Amino acid sequence: MIAQNLAKIHNRINTVKHAQKVTLIAVSKTKPASDLQQAIDAGQKHFGENYLQEALEKIQALKGQDLIWHFIGPIQSNKTTKIAENFAWVHSVDRLKIAKRLNDQRPENMEKLNILLQVNIDNEPTKSGLLIDEIDEIIPHFENFRNISLKGFMCIPNPDHSAQSFAKMAQILNKYPNLDTLSMGMSSDLELAIENGATFVRIGSDIFGKRA
Numbered sequence: 001m002i003a004q005n006l007a008k009i010h011n012r013i014n015t016v017k018h019a020q021k022v023t024l025i026a027v028s029k030t031k032p033a034s035d036l037q038q039a040i041d042a043g044q045k046h047f048g049e050n051y052l053q054e055a056l057e058k059i060q061a062l063k064g065q066d067l068i069w070h071f072i073g074p075i076q077s078n079k080t081t082k083i084a085e086n087f088a089w090v091h092s093v094d095r096l097k098i099a100k101r102l103n104d105q106r107p108e109n110m111e112k113l114n115i116l117l118q119v120n121i122d123n124e125p126t127k128s129g130l131l132i133d134e135i136d137e138i139i140p141h142f143e144n145f146r147n148i149s150l151k152g153f154m155c156i157p158n159p160d161h162s163a164q165s166f167a168k169m170a171q172i173l174n175k176y177p178n179l180d181t182l183s184m185g186m187s188s189d190l191e192l193a194i195e196n197g198a199t200f201v202r203i204g205s206d207i208f209g210k211r212a
């Protein structure tokens with residue numbers, strides 16, 4: 001079932017006309033390692049997790065298979081050490097303090113930790129992320145960080161008008177010639193996200209089924 005679902009997602013991605021490279025992240029929060037193993041057996045490499053403790057258990061259970069782990073959930077400061085030690089990408093950085101901690105705690109013998117800034121693109125009070133006006137102010141600070149590398153942005157738009165929000169996100173990325181990564185699009189709106197320049201899509205329920 002999971003293998004068929006992955007094939008369907010690849011079909012959906014390929015059906016959308018796009019020039020950029022699009023990488024599928026399988027979002028596996030709340031799902032057991034055995035489900036992830038099915039996806040791995042079908043060729044899936046990138047996994048996204050929201051909750052640190054369950055993510056660490058799955059990373060341990062599935063090690064040795066060349067997987068690329070993405071942390072995509074809210075980050076409390078007391079969790080940054082383990083995130084810095086166990087992930088390749090973090091999509092949900094929304095304040096300088098967290099970026100600094102990840103930089104200081106990334107082990108020197110590992111490759112740089114790839115960072116995306118989460119943007120609250122629709123300025124919604126219930127959502128985390130930087131406001132658009134705060135982006136310019138935070139970006140120059142990344143020049144001081146040796147162990148992390150800022151790549152681009154992540155957003156979770158309001159579903160009522162996600163196409164406009166994805167387009168806005170693409171315009172923001174365009175302002176920064178050194179950045180090239182846009183993490184946007186979930187099960188219900190991946191086509192719109194790709195049309196608007198997404199380079200990572202984060203798909204959970206359409207691969208693993210509904211979450212409890």
Ligand SMILES: *Cc1c(COP(=O)(O)O)cnc(C)c1O
Pocket residue numbers: 027029050072073156186187188202203204205206
């Ligand atoms: C859960 C989650 C997803 C996947 O959502 P689906 O609708 O299940 O595809 C993507 N991104 C983030 C940040 C999530 O928390």
